[in-house]
Amino acid sequence: KNWRPTFIPKPIADGPEVAEVVGPAGEEIFTNKQGQVKVHFHWNLYDEADEKASCWVRVMQGWSGRGYGFYAIPRIGQEVIVSYINGDIDRPIITGCTYNDIMALPVQLPEKKTQTVFRTQTHKGKGHNELRFDDATGNELLHLHAQKDMDIQVRNSKNERIDYDRTTSIGHDDKLVVANNRIITVEQQQDITIKANSLEKVLADKSLIVDGDLMQQVAGNVSMDTKGNLVLESHDKITFKVGNSFIVVHAGGIDINGPKINIGPVVNICDAGSPSSIRAPLNPAILTALAGSGIPFIERCPVDTSAKVSPPLDEYQKVFVLKNEEGELLANVKYKLTLGSGKVIEGITDNEGRTECILSDEAENVKFEYVIS
Incomplete structure (x- = not known):
């Protein structure tokens, strides 16, 4: 064995x-x-x-x-x-x-017994990263805490749906880069407040479509610079207003109103029938066109002595155009013009509501009277 x-x-x-x-x-x-x-x-x-x-x-x-x-x-x-x-x-x-x-434990028990927590600890520090679930009835919560940076990478699409409010607070810069198109739809009101400068740069075309009114209020100055044409088009009218002075452009013509209207030394009247020019004197004083109480028309406009102009027939010349309150031309209306010198001119407006041309060697007040039968 x-x-x-x-x-x-x-x-x-x-x-x-x-x-x-x-x-x-x-x-x-x-x-x-x-x-x-x-x-x-x-x-x-x-x-x-x-x-x-x-x-x-x-x-x-x-x-x-x-x-x-x-x-x-x-x-x-x-x-x-x-x-x-x-x-x-x-x-x-x-x-x-x-x-x-x-x-x-990372939570206080039994008070926080509905919580499920995954919390780390900063290496040789006091911070932490945390993922916390709270299953308290009516107060369910998913909490994500990043002690410093946070990286999210999505290789394809990302869908996010929030059924109620959303609040985002950024303590420093915010940068968004979109390689293709971006579409934002706001079903109701949108408010944007920028407390410093705002710069928007569009490298191609830009369109703004407003179905209602568009109101812009600027506390300082407004400057616009275009290398091409600037077109303002309205189906009703365009109004330029400063204080009590304004210019209204509409389909029926152009209305100019103000306590004083200054015009340069030469005014060209483009009329296919009889084009003409109105030239102010070399030493302009005041040309006054009175319609009732009287409105100053030219008052010490600057003169470019280097400009070449045709010699005037008379120092002052003026044609009046008669319109009603609706801006319609009043043709074939009897009128009476009384100059400051005492000269009286009577006549009937033409088919375009114009009077004959008034000539004078000096500035005069004009009293305008007309009769509508």
Whole structure:
């Protein structure tokens, strides 16, 4: 009979043990390239609680794969549960972490019992990143906190729907780059307040369509510079108004009103029938056209002495056009003009409501009277 030594089975662990993650002094995270850590068992009264307290111990994760999965490295000071594969004390593995009186929970219990929290801790700092779910009835909440920067990358489309209000507060700059088109639809009112300068640069065409009224109010000056044409078109009228003076452009003509109307030294009247020019004297005084109380028409306009003009027939000449309150021309109406010199001119307006041309060598007041039968 062959003799064999007595088989002594390898000791096995009775069950999981509690240990503390350890590492070099001054460190908070101590691991190798496999994500393993070192631990110090509470029953170990001989070894120091440092990076020499044990071999590298594997850490079980909730999901793992080749280059993907979830991992969280236990940090120095955390309490962990160490189990043994098949009870083999030479094959330890960390299967979980626990809280205790020193390692407190990230929320206060039982007050926050409806919350599910994933919170990290800033390395050698006091900040944290956090993902929190609150399932309190009527106050359900998803909270995401980034201690510093936050990166979101979407390889294709991103859809976001908010059924109620949305508030965004930005403490510094905001930049948006859109490689293609951008469409914004606001079903009701939109208010935009800019407390400093505003610059808008359009490299192509721009269109503004307003179905209602458009009102612009500027506290300072308004400047417009165009390299091409500027066209203002209205189906009704265009009004230019400053104080009590205004110019109204409408389909029936142009109305000019003001306490005083200044015109340059030469005025060309473009009439296909009889084009003519009106030239102010070299030393203009006041040409007054009275219709009732009288309105000054020219008062000391600047004269360009270098301009070449045709010699005038008379120093002053004027043609009146008679219109009613609706702006309609009054043709074939008897009129009477009384000059300041006492000269009286009577006649009948032509088909365009015009009087004959009045000639004078000096500025005179004119009294205009007409009779509508």
